[in-house]
Amino acid sequence: MPRYKLLVEYDGRPFNGFQAQGDQPSVQTALEEAVFKFSGQQLRLTVAGRTDTGVHATGQVVTFDLEKDFPAKVVRDAMNAYLMPKPVSVLAAEKCDDDFSARFSATGRMYLYRILNREAPPAIGQGRVWHVKKPIDVEAMSEAAKALIGHHDFTTFRFIGCQANSPMRTLDIARVKRIGEEIHCVFAARSFLHRQVRSMVGTLVDIGTGRYPVSYMADALKAADRAICGQVAPAHGLYLTHVTYEPEPNFEKYASIKAE
Numbered sequence: 001m002p003r004y005k006l007l008v009e010y011d012g013r014p015f016n017g018f019q020a021q022g023d024q025p026s027v028q029t030a031l032e033e034a035v036f037k038f039s040g041q042q043l044r045l046t047v048a049g050r051t052d053t054g055v056h057a058t059g060q061v062v063t064f065d066l067e068k069d070f071p072a073k074v075v076r077d078a079m080n081a082y083l084m085p086k087p088v089s090v091l092a093a094e095k096c097d098d099d100f101s102a103r104f105s106a107t108g109r110m111y112l113y114r115i116l117n118r119e120a121p122p123a124i125g126q127g128r129v130w131h132v133k134k135p136i137d138v139e140a141m142s143e144a145a146k147a148l149i150g151h152h153d154f155t156t157f158r159f160i161g162c163q164a165n166s167p168m169r170t171l172d173i174a175r176v177k178r179i180g181e182e183i184h185c186v187f188a189a190r191s192f193l194h195r196q197v198r199s200m201v202g203t204l205v206d207i208g209t210g211r212y213p214v215s216y217m218a219d220a221l222k223a224a225d226r227a228i229c230g231q232v233a234p235a236h237g238l239y240l241t242h243v244t245y246e247p248e249p250n251f252e253k254y255a256s257i258k259a260e
Contacts, residue, residue: 011087038078054235108249130237136208147218162194203230
């Protein structure tokens with residue numbers, strides 16, 4: 001029974017998150033229905049990282065087994081044909097070893113958060129960026145983000161409903177860079193807590209707009225108290241951009257694209 005690894009991108013706006021949830025539209029359901037339509041097989045796929053309602057992906061990874069041995073290109077093209085017109089696309093497909101798992105074999109995940117920092121609202125980018133009208137001090141955000149790097153208790157930036165066994169995580173990259181009218185925040189780690197990135201970004205924006213001093217980030221992290229987290233950034237500015245499977249992931253080759 002061959003196993004397939006798919007690289008997937010999607011616009012998260014029409015979906016109630018990635019995970020299948022009954023009659024609610026989800027990215028997982030869209031993918032599994034596409035598999036059924038071309039193969040006749042009902043299955044449950046494995047995903048590298050579940051994303052919340054409204055969150056996008058340009059580098060999501062899924063794996064599943066098929067009873068029939070199809071060429072990887074046929075799987076990709078057939079799924080894309082049946083996914084239309086949903087905003088989900090299989091960018092690449094390949095066969096992989098039976099012991100490979102999109103989730104459990106992953107050694108790192110990278111997220112990009114996009115902020116549009118101008119007075120005029122977005123037209124083309126509506127639903128794909130967080131629009132912040134106030135002037136933002138990117139240098140203050142960048143300096144504050146440095147406190148997040150390393151192994152910490154991220155309770156302050158952990159959603160109250162998070163089901164992870166521990167709030168301890170190691171953040172390898174936390175960078176902020178202005179690119180034209182946008183501010184890009186890039187984060188990389190082996191794994192993240194529920195809404196951790198959105199919580200960190202919201203607090204960074206509070207610092208960038210002058211609500212809090214740069215030192216607030218380090219103090220909030222050390223406090224390990226969800227009550228002092230700043231605002232939580234909206235879901236629609238967040239993108240899962242890369243999942244790595246190297247024993248020692250080289251995040252720099254991905255991070256440099258958006259946050260040199």
